[in-house]
Amino acid sequence: MDKSLLPNIYEFVSKTYPFTLLSEFERDIMATKIKINYYKKDEVLENDSITGVGLFMIRTGLVETRNTEDNSLHGRFSMGDIFGFSLMEKEGKSHYKVIFLENTLLYLLPKSVLNYLIAKNSTIGTYLNSKEWVRLSSSHHYADEHNNEQTGKTVAMIASHDLSLVSPDDDIKKTALSMEQHNSDISLVMEDNNLVGIVTKSDITLKAVARGLELNKPISTIMTRSVKTINSHQSLFDAIEMMIMYDVKNLPVLDEGKVFGTVSTTSLMRNSKLQCIYLSHEILQCHEITRLIELSSQKQEIFETLVKTNVKPHTIQKIMSHIADNFAQVLLQMGEQKFGTPPCKYAFVAAGSQARSEVQFLSDQDNCIITATQIDDTQRQYFEQLASFVNDNLDKCGYPLCDGNYMAKNPRWLQSLETFKKYYDEWILNNSEDALLSGSVFLDMRTLYGDTNLVKDLREHLIKRARSNTRFMATLMKISAAVAPPVGTFRQFVLTKDGDNKPYLNIKKQAINLIIEMARLYAIAAGSTSVDTYERLQSAYKANLIKEENYKELTEAYTFLNYVRFNHQLQALHNHEELSNHIVPKELSQFERNHLRDAFVIIAKHQKGALMHFSHSLGV
Amino acid sequence: MWLRRLFDPVLKHQHACHCFLEKGCPAELKKYYEKNLPLSSAKVKDHKIVSIDFETTGIDPANDYILSIGGIEIIDLTIDFSTSFHYYVNNSAHIKEDSAIINQITPEILSNGKEPYQGIIELLDRLAGTIVLTHCKFIEMNFIKEALNLKKNAPLPFLIFDTMGLERSLHRNENNLDVTLSTIRQRRGLPEYTAHNALVDSLATAEVFLTQVKDIFGDTEATVLELYRRS
Known part of the structure; x- marks a missing residue:
């Protein structure tokens, strides 16, 4: 069918995240499979009318979802919002019901076409997954992730192959000449095809010349033996991070353990804008x-x-x-x-x-x-x-x-x-x-x-x-869980658990800190001295305090929240506004709204779990 | 039987179709009239409803022509996009240049369309024996009859629901009710469709229909008779 005939539907669907990720062809397929329903204010849908059928997208109107169990607020959705991810794979009973707060024109994206898209398009496949963290993991393609072809340059792409290679027995003078010949700032000292050390120009100046060392001494006397190296498939940002951490200007690049080339600050500067x-x-x-x-x-x-x-x-x-x-x-x-x-x-x-x-x-x-x-x-x-x-x-x-x-x-x-x-x-x-x-x-x-x-x-x-004092751990968790993440954003408001609308989201206090605090507690319980939130979560997983999936959920949520936070701060810097952790919902894209909701769901779930975990050991 | 027909317009139409089949029906149309129509007591959700719209050069079938035909089905009171259809009708010989500009349809597009009679026959393949939905039923009905060379009073082999009639039935006391499709949509809080073609308009009509059904029946089951009567 010619899509120019239905421009409004195409436009609406193709502008709505995540369908923006589809190819034109896939979008056509999807748009032509939509089903439209209309519901009056106060109508309620539950169980098999909403389980296992597909995803729901609001064209006009207003919808609230409430948990079947205790009737607590689960979400609120308006035009352009999508819901029903966790209902897709269910049959029969639904864990929440859908209540129409206004007359609503509701699009249904049938499961059959979603399955087709999932099979065709892996990006959207992960997004349409019924698990929040898998969806979150589809939200980003960071420049320093190895599998990103567009923006992620790898070290291999910029490595220099004009190498100055010497053996440990070569003398200092020969090494210096080799550097000159290859126009390199470092020499790699090789023994039996293995990298055993490196020498920089300043090593020769400071360790040899300045100290009056004879230039016919073997280079092994002044070389650095514990060499920091980087793998060829790592990103430029990994290289930058290493150079900053170890304050070095050159890094040997290895490919499967063998010397592949070198990267220098100069080559990195040429290839990225990072100073x-x-x-x-x-x-x-x-x-x-x-x-x-x-x-x-x-x-x-x-x-x-x-x-x-x-x-x-x-x-x-x-x-x-x-x-x-x-x-x-x-x-x-x-x-x-x-x-x-x-x-x-x-x-x-x-x-x-x-x-x-x-x-x-x-x-x-x-x-x-x-x-x-x-x-x-x-x-x-x-x-x-x-x-x-x-x-x-x-x-x-x-x-x-x-x-x-x-x-x-x-x-x-x-x-x-x-x-x-x-x-x-x-x-x-x-x-x-x-x-x-x-x-x-x-x-x-x-x-x-x-x-x-x-x-x-x-x-x-x-x-x-702390580990041995369960009361202390329980109290810390209780203090942390006193702040609940919002349910989601809704129109220009942030929706709290009690159904209140707040004008802004404090992304630090209402979300990021909650993960940091849980990670800290779990790490203490696992006996880990690490202070890095990611490492802490990992140590909790390794100590069997949380499952692998929980670990992934929390790290994905944490990464995404910081992503949103930084991008909004960047925006504020551009607009010469004062920086804050407050985010006004109207500045959020549909993309961010959808994923923030996922992150909030994850936090709320884990707060519950962590409260149980830490108060359980109290014997309460 | 005749008494029931007096009060049951669905039955009356079914009877008219039978009579027409006996007397006056062209041989090539007979198979359409042989199909049974939904009963007046039937539930609307159990029947397929095909919303259709024609783009024409005007409203007089004797002097104006169909340019395109679009439609979409409502099944179980849900509009199903996968059933949508749209095609042009080759009336290029009759098209004046200025009207072509208004409709965004050029003689070149039309000359690739279906031949007029064939276009309507293919439509009948979809419509016969079902419930058809239009906004202002007389336009589509009269153009179909004209294309099939049927008399003005001949029955068509389907039941017809009309969103214009339904809207009027919901506002009986308002004399100057604006019943254009776009005004009704606006009044009912449906999104504005800026583009117009036969398919978009048939969809727009179908959406209006869903809202009207809720207004008329609320929580109770929608029946064919009530909607047919109001149309």
């Missing part, structure tokens, strides 16, 4: 506060580029966190120079989102100083000076002072390891919600500078105590 590699490097080289503040203005550009280039939210957070870490580290170096050698071993520690490497554009600073030993007044004076110097200058570099004063310059959070252990013991034993709320920022910690053993010790202490 974050250089920013990190420059921060660490910086000696002046004014210059540091200047550099901090680049943060925004980097954030924008990462979001625009469609880099995975997890990678964005890691890169933004790393940059934040670098600022703190260089300030501590400057501080130590300014105020002299510290009087005892200590660690400058990130708490909250920075500890979890989840820094984003809005993050303020949460940190503390842990000293190895108890400090006297003079020692305290030193650390207070240092802390104020770091905190205040971080503020100038765009990491605002913390409203709750969770900062090292607050004497309460400048304490010895022993005192911090006592803090934890108090929180765990007293189990008061107030104390837990005020301390929860410090349940996540990561050393930014100084002695890493202190935090390690402290975390092990926390996990040991």
